[in-house]
Amino acid sequence: MTKTAAVLGGGVIGGGWAARFLLNGWDVRVFDPDPEAERKISDVLANARRSLPGLGNVALPPEGTLTFHATIEAAVQGVDWVQESVPERLDLKQKVYGELQAHVPPGAVIGSSTSGYKPSQLQDGFTNAAQIVVAHPFNPVYLMPLVEVVTTDVNTPEVIAKAKEIISAIGMYPLHLKKEIDAHVADRLLEAVWREALWLVKDGIATTEELDNAIRYGFGIRWAQMGLFETYRIAGGEAGMKHFLAQFGPCLSWPWTKLMDVPDYNDALVDLIAGQSDAQSGQHSIRELERIRDDNLVGMMRALGANDWGAGALQNAHDAARMSEAGLARSLDEVADISQPILTQSRVVPLDWTDYNGHMTESRYLDAFAQSTDRLMEIIGCDAEYIASGGSYFTAETHIRHIDEVHAGDPIQVKTRVIMGAGKKMHLWHEMYEGERLLATAEHMLLHVDLKTRRSAPPAAQIEANLTRIAEAHAALPAPEGLGRAIGAPR
Numbered sequence: 001m002t003k004t005a006a007v008l009g010g011g012v013i014g015g016g017w018a019a020r021f022l023l024n025g026w027d028v029r030v031f032d033p034d035p036e037a038e039r040k041i042s043d044v045l046a047n048a049r050r051s052l053p054g055l056g057n058v059a060l061p062p063e064g065t066l067t068f069h070a071t072i073e074a075a076v077q078g079v080d081w082v083q084e085s086v087p088e089r090l091d092l093k094q095k096v097y098g099e100l101q102a103h104v105p106p107g108a109v110i111g112s113s114t115s116g117y118k119p120s121q122l123q124d125g126f127t128n129a130a131q132i133v134v135a136h137p138f139n140p141v142y143l144m145p146l147v148e149v150v151t152t153d154v155n156t157p158e159v160i161a162k163a164k165e166i167i168s169a170i171g172m173y174p175l176h177l178k179k180e181i182d183a184h185v186a187d188r189l190l191e192a193v194w195r196e197a198l199w200l201v202k203d204g205i206a207t208t209e210e211l212d213n214a215i216r217y218g219f220g221i222r223w224a225q226m227g228l229f230e231t232y233r234i235a236g237g238e239a240g241m242k243h244f245l246a247q248f249g250p251c252l253s254w255p256w257t258k259l260m261d262v263p264d265y266n267d268a269l270v271d272l273i274a275g276q277s278d279a280q281s282g283q284h285s286i287r288e289l290e291r292i293r294d295d296n297l298v299g300m301m302r303a304l305g306a307n308d309w310g311a312g313a314l315q316n317a318h319d320a321a322r323m324s325e326a327g328l329a330r331s332l333d334e335v336a337d338i339s340q341p342i343l344t345q346s347r348v349v350p351l352d353w354t355d356y357n358g359h360m361t362e363s364r365y366l367d368a369f370a371q372s373t374d375r376l377m378e379i380i381g382c383d384a385e386y387i388a389s390g391g392s393y394f395t396a397e398t399h400i401r402h403i404d405e406v407h408a409g410d411p412i413q414v415k416t417r418v419i420m421g422a423g424k425k426m427h428l429w430h431e432m433y434e435g436e437r438l439l440a441t442a443e444h445m446l447l448h449v450d451l452k453t454r455r456s457a458p459p460a461a462q463i464e465a466n467l468t469r470i471a472e473a474h475a476a477l478p479a480p481e482g483l484g485r486a487i488g489a490p491r
Contacts, residue, residue, distance in 0.1 A: 014085035015044035016141025025061030054350035111135030341415035344372035421467030
């Protein structure tokens with residue numbers, strides 16, 4: 001059953017929430033009195049459709065339905081979640097919550113995108129205060145996974161659990177802050193860096209570009225994967241965090257920073273920073289910068305996913321949770337019809353899989369087919385646990401035919417047949433499709449190997465039995481066109 005979210009406020013953050021919910025299969029109902037709201041959200045959605053589906057390795061569900069409504073009452077009818085993203089004015093937010101009190105379904109969670117107000121301030125005076133939590137995201141909401149969920153004693157365990165469950169289900173990470181504080185946690189850290197940066201620019205120590213370079217070429221890369229404390233733990237060497245604190249703790253008393261002092265916010269400071277920023281980035285439009293940002297974020301998070309680390313590990317877990325919904329089996333018992341080619345991949349082509357010609361590069365076809373081979377191995381029981389016990393399959397020969405081109409963002413599926421599965425050998429045939437259009441085929445011959453001797457050896461009995469069972473079921477299918485064909489042979 002499709003779930004429904006209401007988004008109140010269609011700016012950058014509200015539009016990002018709409019995209020995140022919509023591309024994860026939710027229907028989204030938007031209220032925003034701005035006559036430009038539909039256009040602005042369409043711009044955000046265009047970027048999200050370009051980047052989010054290629055972040056993971058499992059296809060997202062069919063996109064939900066987006067509608068726009070003239071009143072809050074109409075927007076929140078029958079919804080499961082309300083995301084308030086109106087401007088940061090407490091009087092305006094309280095006016096919105098007054099309308100929600102009269103019209104929102106009692107089972108819906110009301111999340112606020114506020115970066116500054118505490119949940120107790122939002123809940124004050126409302127009979128449905130238990131439904132109201134802070135759900136503070138980071139831009140772009142459709143890619144960045146963090147959501148600070150801030151609650152009070154007024155919120156019931158059921159509301160908190162539902163909020164965390166829904167946020168997790170759309171591929172985000174709910175950081176539950178059980179004690180409220182102004183500006184929550186992440187923005188307080190950002191504010192410390194921001195204040196120091198303002199002083200460094202004002203005092204002529206560094207320009208905006210130099211400060212950005214200090215972050216993106218230095219500690220920013222480390223923070224992206226390990227955060228602050230784990231980074232410093234490593235800096236302490238073998239002795240760990242205690243050694244780091246003993247070595248660098250005394251400097252906390254040195255007058256290095258001006259964190260408790262703020263430079264005068266005046267026209268001169270604004271002109272100085274804006275002028276440097278224009279010189280740094282003015283050659284790009286905001287839309288161009290957004291696309292560059294999104295491409296970089298997807299690339300970094302996918303790299304983290306290869307090591308199952310940080311935001312990449314979170315995305316891997318989201319992919320795993322969606323496998324059954326996408327029709328992907330984890331074991332032979334989950335294969336719907338063993339007599340037909342087995343779906344071993346369902347995804348979109350990521351941004352970083354394309355080449356200078358604008359289509360998927362040759363190496364990525366091999367990458368995709370290798371992932372399908374890995375999926376087939378997992379299905380027959382040759383999974384991580386089995387490999388750790390000392391057995392696996394090694395590829396002995398591969399033949400790929402490139403039949404049609406495919407581009408970033410295109411949905412693809414790979415279906416796999418077992419041609420032979422007796423003894424040490426596993427002979428596979430993969431076909432890659434976009435809908436009904438055949439894009440490529442791959443023929444793989446693999447040998448089972450004893451990882452201790454690095455020589456071919458028979459697989460475990462259950463592995464061979466599963467593989468043989470599939471091969472016998474697939475034997476009734478017509479021989480695939482191109483099977484055994486040499487390079488240059490006519491099609």
